Amino acid sequence: MASSPAKVELRELGNTGLKLSCVGFGASPFGNVFGQVSDDDAITSVREAFRLGINYFDTSPYYGGTLSEKVLGKALKAVGVPRHEYIVSTKCGRYIDGFDFSADRVTRSIDESLARLQLDYVDILQCHDIEFGSLDQVVNETIPALQKLKEAGKIRFLGITGLPLEIFTYVLDRVPPGIVDVILSYCHYSINDSTLEDLLPYLKSKGVGIITASPLAMGLLTESGPPSWHPASPELKSACQAAAAYCKEKGKNISKLAMQYSLSNKDISSVLVGMNSVRQVEENVAAALDLETAGKDEETLSELEAILKPVKNQTWPSGIQQR
């Protein structure tokens, strides 16, 4: 009989009581944002993810204009794992036709998301990229609306996401403790940008669960490079491509090193990586398992950090100026 495969580590998410796989399944690729993904590839990727211990899946109505939620829902149904064995987060407030963080819109939004996902509830609902809305509206209107959805049993926990790190302190300093359960930060805990690190003690003091996304910097830290819509400067893109080429020459995979970099901080409960194939699922899980047994490849990482030094912590503008 075949032995069962090694599975990725589960980590507690703040005070939620949830235990998330440290490698989280980012389902934005199911919205075809990184190229076409067939339903078959989506289903086989999700099946393989479960087999290797991934229990956390993230999507949004924004990804592919609702396509990601529909395809994830179809894949979860096809694979048929019992609902209590996995964790799903989706988002509200950001849509293909714009932003709307009003109580009315986010309250309708969850029903639409649940229908597309073919689920009765989601574990986490997050206000999506709040730097594009009024942060005061998020504090005073959107979060209270999400609390009502919690009471109605449509969501178990609520959170906020976005790129600029100041949005997290702005909101968390203005809501009572225990109201915001989770924050999701992206592109700030990767080899080229690790600015989230300084905020971790604050986030822990607020008792929020910490999820990071885009360990591959939305494709910058891959051999094939980022999609055409990637917002990085030409300088940042070419430095990352030079780092990827250096790794390849050395017989190393930059995506593996990038995953391990993000996974190595255990204050981060889950690292969401966008995946669209069984091979990517297997590679990212292998990166996590190798990290547990062999640790980080410190030598190559410090070489990469040297290549990326001129662009270290360089980011790009996101959102509207409001303060």
Ligand code: NAD
């Ligand atoms: P990412 O850094 O995870 O990169 C994804 C890209 O890398 C895709 O093209 C994918 O096919 C490719 N890839 C994945 N594994 C690979 C491997 N082993 N080798 C080579 N290439 C590989 O960026 P992302 O998808 O934007 O982020 C991950 C997830 O986090 C998203 O799917 C989404 O769920 C979430 N996210 C949320 C927000 C937000 O809430 N504002 C922002 C960004 C990401």
